[in-house]
Amino acid sequence: MFSGIVEEAATVVALKNDGGNLHITLRCSFTDELKIDQSVSHNGVCLTVVQLPGDGSYTVTAVQETLQRSNLGELKVGDKVNVERSMIMNGRLDGHIVQGHVDQTARCTDVVESDGSWRYTFRYQVNKEMARKGYVTVEKGSVAVNGVSLTVCNSQPDGFEVAIIPFTHEHTNFHQISRGSTVNIEFDIIGKYLSRLMEFAK
Numbered sequence: 001m002f003s004g005i006v007e008e009a010a011t012v013v014a015l016k017n018d019g020g021n022l023h024i025t026l027r028c029s030f031t032d033e034l035k036i037d038q039s040v041s042h043n044g045v046c047l048t049v050v051q052l053p054g055d056g057s058y059t060v061t062a063v064q065e066t067l068q069r070s071n072l073g074e075l076k077v078g079d080k081v082n083v084e085r086s087m088i089m090n091g092r093l094d095g096h097i098v099q100g101h102v103d104q105t106a107r108c109t110d111v112v113e114s115d116g117s118w119r120y121t122f123r124y125q126v127n128k129e130m131a132r133k134g135y136v137t138v139e140k141g142s143v144a145v146n147g148v149s150l151t152v153c154n155s156q157p158d159g160f161e162v163a164i165i166p167f168t169h170e171h172t173n174f175h176q177i178s179r180g181s182t183v184n185i186e187f188d189i190i191g192k193y194l195s196r197l198m199e200f201a202k
Helices: 064-069 128-132 166-171 189-201
Strands: 008-018 021-027 039-042 045-051 057-062 080-085 104-114 117-123 142-145 148-151 153-156 159-164 182-187
Touching: 008 057, 021 045, 021 080, 117 166, 142 159, 148 159, 182 189
Parallel strands: none
Antiparallel strands: 008 021, 008 080, 021 057, 039 045, 039 080, 045 057, 104 117, 104 182, 117 159, 142 148, 142 182, 153 159
16 A cells, blocks of 8 residues: 655666566665565556665566556666555555556646646546546546656546646656656546445445
């Protein structure tokens, strides 16, 4: 479980295909604090630490289903990945409840800078059946984009906007997102549960 408050943007230092899986090796400031089997969010995808070689890097593995549903399969050496360790359940929840189970990808269609802040527009493919189950955004609701907890603006049936403050722009990989970029999105779990309960209430 995560909060969507990204700790930093880790750097991809190696990629290795293994059948349908992808081993991703990264470097970040808290590598020395990690343990094997620990869960870490990568662009919003919960992955397990599988190797700690002791050189300041660590390795996680993304299986084929994860690669199909997220943007991790597009990573290149040198890319920045938003990382967050799992939430400690005895503190404040500064973002929103993020499971690390990415629902699908979206494409950035516009970036507008306005006096030091940025407004990003994202579009995604709509599945009407999934939308009925809560896989949608709502105005002023929450959404995770590449693992970053954000507030939805201008919610549309197939897209939404988010406003990015300078700190988030600098300390996450949002500064690398431009028109045409693919991002991971996770819809709010609360909306999914409410939609499911409404199905049973019919």
